[in-house]
Amino acid sequence: MITILNKLDFEIIREQDVVPFRNQVKDAAVKVGMGILNQTKLITAASELVRNLLKYGGGGKVDVETVTNGRENGVRLIFSDKGPGIKDIDLAMKDGYSTGKSLGLGLPGTKRLVNEFNIQSIVGEGTTVTIIKWKNG
Amino acid sequence: MERIPILKMGDFLLVTIQVDLYDQLAENLESDLVNAVKKYNAKGVLIDISSVSIIDSFMGRILGNIGIMSRIMGAQSVIVGMQPAVAMTLVELGLTLTGVATALNVEKGMELLRSKILFNEGQSYDHDNNTE
């Protein structure tokens, strides 16, 4: 059972929104007491996902939450867009899959950086990706 | 538009990245560097990333690209000072940047560049001789 301790919303519309957003993620990670390695992994994962949000989702919003599962604290990020959606999620999660110009290192690699990873997508309606990184990673 | 400064030091180009990298900035750096290599006929490119705390797959690819492009244009390149947390994260992402030369710091990076350039020049010298 996850309890939200703090929550911040971000609108991601332009590339300029990315750096302030990353800084907020870093603040949340520091507040939760994460070590440098876990902070780096979380912010890097956030960077990957926010790029997807901009490039494929047409922009969207991110919730930056500090949460607890009763045993330890962590950071949860929820990326949601109203873009075209992903037709075949299983394929997207396979290492090596790609659309657009980038290589297929996006989603599967990002998943390895965090503790919990969930993706929901409906073609024509949008995509929501939720990740959680606990303090002790 | 923010651009990362490129310093000329003799035959070398020196780039120190001290701000948070984002996509546009990284792409600009890629094209700026390639143009500078041509303009100054540079033999070596050194990129100092000791202040960079986040490198994701996009930036990682740009760094790889810079290495290849420089080589195609006849220059050696080296990336120095990667932070341990960044290295571990890149490896987890599956980006090992195998085509890119790396060194611990600027000093060692310069040494590496010099030896690579010498080696290369030795090679092309032999090659020229052989075609005679």
Next chain:
Amino acid sequence: MEDNSTQILKEKKEAILELWITKQIAEDSYFNAEDQKEDSDDFVNAFLNALNESNINDKDAKGFEKVHDILMGISVSRAKRGFTPRETGVYMFTFKEALLEILSKDVSDPAKLYEDSLKISKIIDNMAILTFEGYIKGREDVISRQTDEITEISTPVIRVWDGVVALPIIGTLDSARTQVVMENLLQQIVETGSTIAILDISGVPAVDSLVAQHLIKTVSATRLLGAECIISGIRPEIAQIVVHLGIDLSNIITKSTLASALQTAFNMLQLEVHKKKGNFINN
């Protein structure tokens, strides 16, 4: 309730305690009377004091909180002292037996006896689950402490020469451990300005594709920093396993001994060791 079960139980406290202890002794030949008697006494008192007309129907009733706390305490301490899981469960089940036996002597109506036995059963079974949870927590505390100790002892980074560090890895290399080893190693490489790291795995008992993956990750990370990694301590069995599993180590420098790895390191650094004239000097 006509026959007041809770009343009966409260009155028979001494009998219950005695019967319970007898059952505990029957189950466990190493029973230490003094030790356990005090714990059991505390528990019986707390339980009977808490039990009443209303909460006999509700195993989660607030009134039982204190009883649960006492039980947790007993259970965690037993786990740390090395009691078995069975002994922990039996503790509660023998108590239930004692309670129900005493009850059956004084409640005449079979239907009533059955009904109240079920209620009490529910309460005690819930407590039995609690003792298991307490037991597990106790064991986890022990494991956690030991893990911390092991992690501290087993990842030393040794500066064997100017620019060369060695990391003898002892014990299994799982992903959690690999993180710690990698962090430590990379940090040391930066701090000492070393360009060569020797990872000695002669102390790693089993190498499978997962362990190999961890090693390859460590080598990749080292290279990103600008240093090189040599893996030494490759036993013949490991070489066989690696080949049979089809693991590709072609990009990694491997040696069978730390000594030969050091020799390789010297070569890479363009260093030579010369013998001076004269014999072994013993100060």
